[in-house]
Amino acid sequence: MTLDRRSFLKLVGASAAGLPLIGRAAELMPKSGKRVVVIGGGYGGTIAAKYIRMADKSIEVVMIERNDHFVSCPFSNLYIGGVITDLNTLTIKYDKLAANHGVKVVQAEVTAIDPVAKVVTTSKGTITYDRLVVSPGIDFRLDEMKGYDAAAMEKMPHAWKAGPQTVLLRKQLVDMKDGGTVVMTVPLAPYRCPPGPYERASMIAHYLKKNKPKSKIVVLDGNPDITSKGPLFKKGWKDNYEGIIDYRPAKKVTEVDAKAMAVMVEGLEEVKGDVINVIPPQRAGQIAVAAGLVGDDKNWCPVNATTFESTKQAGIHVIGDACVAGAMPKSGYSANSEAKICATNVVALLNGKETTELSGINTCYSYITDKDAISVAGVYTVKEGKIIAVPNSGGVSPADFSATKIEAIYAESWLKNILTEMST
Amino acid sequence: MTMKWRGWVLATGALAISALAQAAPPSPAMLSNACAGCHGTNGGSYGPTMPSLANQSKEAIEVAMKKFKSGERSGSIMGRLAKGYSDAEITAMAEFFSKQKLHPTTQTLDKAKIAKGASLQEANCGRCHIEDGKEGKDDTPAMASQWLPYMQMQMADYLSGKRKMPEKMKEKVDPMSKEDLDALLHFYASVK
Numbered sequence A: 001m002t003l004d005r006r007s008f009l010k011l012v013g014a015s016a017a018g019l020p021l022i023g024r025a026a027e028l029m030p031k032s033g034k035r036v037v038v039i040g041g042g043y044g045g046t047i048a049a050k051y052i053r054m055a056d057k058s059i060e061v062v063m064i065e066r067n068d069h070f071v072s073c074p075f076s077n078l079y080i081g082g083v084i085t086d087l088n089t090l091t092i093k094y095d096k097l098a099a100n101h102g103v104k105v106v107q108a109e110v111t112a113i114d115p116v117a118k119v120v121t122t123s124k125g126t127i128t129y130d131r132l133v134v135s136p137g138i139d140f141r142l143d144e145m146k147g148y149d150a151a152a153m154e155k156m157p158h159a160w161k162a163g164p165q166t167v168l169l170r171k172q173l174v175d176m177k178d179g180g181t182v183v184m185t186v187p188l189a190p191y192r193c194p195p196g197p198y199e200r201a202s203m204i205a206h207y208l209k210k211n212k213p214k215s216k217i218v219v220l221d222g223n224p225d226i227t228s229k230g231p232l233f234k235k236g237w238k239d240n241y242e243g244i245i246d247y248r249p250a251k252k253v254t255e256v257d258a259k260a261m262a263v264m265v266e267g268l269e270e271v272k273g274d275v276i277n278v279i280p281p282q283r284a285g286q287i288a289v290a291a292g293l294v295g296d297d298k299n300w301c302p303v304n305a306t307t308f309e310s311t312k313q314a315g316i317h318v319i320g321d322a323c324v325a326g327a328m329p330k331s332g333y334s335a336n337s338e339a340k341i342c343a344t345n346v347v348a349l350l351n352g353k354e355t356t357e358l359s360g361i362n363t364c365y366s367y368i369t370d371k372d373a374i375s376v377a378g379v380y381t382v383k384e385g386k387i388i389a390v391p392n393s394g395g396v397s398p399a400d401f402s403a404t405k406i407e408a409i410y411a412e413s414w415l416k417n418i419l420t421e422m423s424t
Numbered sequence B: 001m002t003m004k005w006r007g008w009v010l011a012t013g014a015l016a017i018s019a020l021a022q023a024a025p026p027s028p029a030m031l032s033n034a035c036a037g038c039h040g041t042n043g044g045s046y047g048p049t050m051p052s053l054a055n056q057s058k059e060a061i062e063v064a065m066k067k068f069k070s071g072e073r074s075g076s077i078m079g080r081l082a083k084g085y086s087d088a089e090i091t092a093m094a095e096f097f098s099k100q101k102l103h104p105t106t107q108t109l110d111k112a113k114i115a116k117g118a119s120l121q122e123a124n125c126g127r128c129h130i131e132d133g134k135e136g137k138d139d140t141p142a143m144a145s146q147w148l149p150y151m152q153m154q155m156a157d158y159l160s161g162k163r164k165m166p167e168k169m170k171e172k173v174d175p176m177s178k179e180d181l182d183a184l185l186h187f188y189a190s191v192k
């Protein structure tokens, strides 16, 4: 197993110019006592960092995040639909997390993990750890979406990581002429946030109905059917967006042509749009792939169902979208719940104490209109080493839509609380 | 570089031994922390329509969860979630939250209504909602510093019959005006 330096760097996504050619970058912060390093300051990472410190102040926690702020994907579809007009309410900073809990926040890009030496390399230097928690979210399998390069992303935004891409998609919708066609592509599951694409279709349709009534949205779904809350979305679309949402299942998009503003279904059928939202197939964040944390599928990271420790690399825990968490879906709430379970057990392992079995929750709301939302909720446990939903619990909103108004109100408090948890 | 990669391969072979060890059943904190995504860290809520659970009476949480579980009390997702827990787990969570410090909320409240509520509360509600609502008799929920929008939604459910009032509460509430009831909720929300 030899790999030349250039392909190694390509693998970890680092630029050759940014790193010294020989040897390791300087140690950024020498370690004295027990230290956990957390990669990622999103839904999973912030909570893991905070809860480790809440459980044991003697453990030093260093959280490494490439940005100085984080924009929430949850509720970003409402921004795209014009229901909320400001991304600030979806944005958190890390100053209070640092001040309240003593989490050391390092703004840097992690470019490599050495699981043997227990060192992560960042754009600012190396950092050693006793245990590592990896919550990098997702990256895209661009080799499965021909033509979807960096330039194409600027013309056909994915908006599957919230921030500038979200703003771009919103702007394109606003600039589109009435009578235009929006095209959205949905990748094969598993991907980040199963109901997310359908909530987005709803929010775009909500905007079109109000502002551009002659327009429509074509949803090209690679899956055989809506992957989450299916009957509820179908009812919501029938009640509100008849003739606006054109849902086409089993249409896997494999290629885009940014110049022609077209996508190709299975390389055969061409579909053109005035605005095109390409949601590409996904896998664990690149750093997890580079560090050899992904399983046989080469996409997602298998973990122990109690500790979220990687089954590929000892001492490294993977949480959030990047990991395979059995029945727990790839959602922000799951990431939050997994982070706490992981934190509890990381502290136990560092202190040589007994670990604790998982008990987790997911709750996820999706908006259909500006005033109607539907939800899915679940409680999780472990059986024979696998994370399963507790039998006869959980499920989706009532089929008759009797709770959609109240759920739209509850969803706002959901966001407020979960973002406050992450940032204070 | 070659060295490093050999190291990686070695590490891949060495599976985590700790993974095979036995784990203790979910602790009260393990169970309760999962709720905090919606109810706030340690049950201190910042979302005006989701109640704080911190410092809530143990019995009140137990009763609420069991009613959610049986369907007697409706809640959009709480019924679905409560079904995921055994009675012993519910008790463990109730105990966990009852031990957390009161979570003082910052809310915009009407001063006149607070004053009016203050004058009404002792005679009308004080037998069960004791200590200005900081505590509750038996399974009566504590209401001090609870979110006003949450309490208003609950009161609306009581008045519409969607949520069943305890007999003693009904006796007091029935003759009261909506304004008086709202004043009372303002008062309890204001207690720190």
Ligand SMILES: Cc1cc2nc3c(=O)[nH]c(=O)nc-3n(C[C@H](O)[C@H](O)[C@H](O)COP(=O)(O)OP(=O)(O)OC[C@H]3O[C@@H](n4cnc5c(N)ncnc54)[C@H](O)[C@@H]3O)c2cc1C
Residues within 6 Å of the ligand: A039, A040, A041, A042, A043, A044, A045, A064, A065, A066, A067, A070, A072, A073, A074, A075, A076, A077, A108, A109, A110, A111, A135, A136, A137, A138, A159, A160, A161, A192, A193, A196, A200, A285, A286, A287, A319, A320, A321, A322, A330, A331, A332, A333, A334, A335, A363, A364, A365, A366
């Ligand atoms: C449109 C949309 C709507 C959604 N709605 C909901 C919803 O309503 N409810 C819900 O529960 N979930 C929702 N989700 C899903 C939710 O956003 C994800 O499940 C959640 O963000 C996963 O958390 P995470 O920690 O795995 O990743 P993230 O939250 O994405 O955090 C990963 C962080 O790691 C950082 N990072 C990655 N690699 C590196 C590196 N090498 N160096 C430094 N930093 C790095 C990233 O910058 C990022 O900040 C939605 C998703 C989308 C796309």
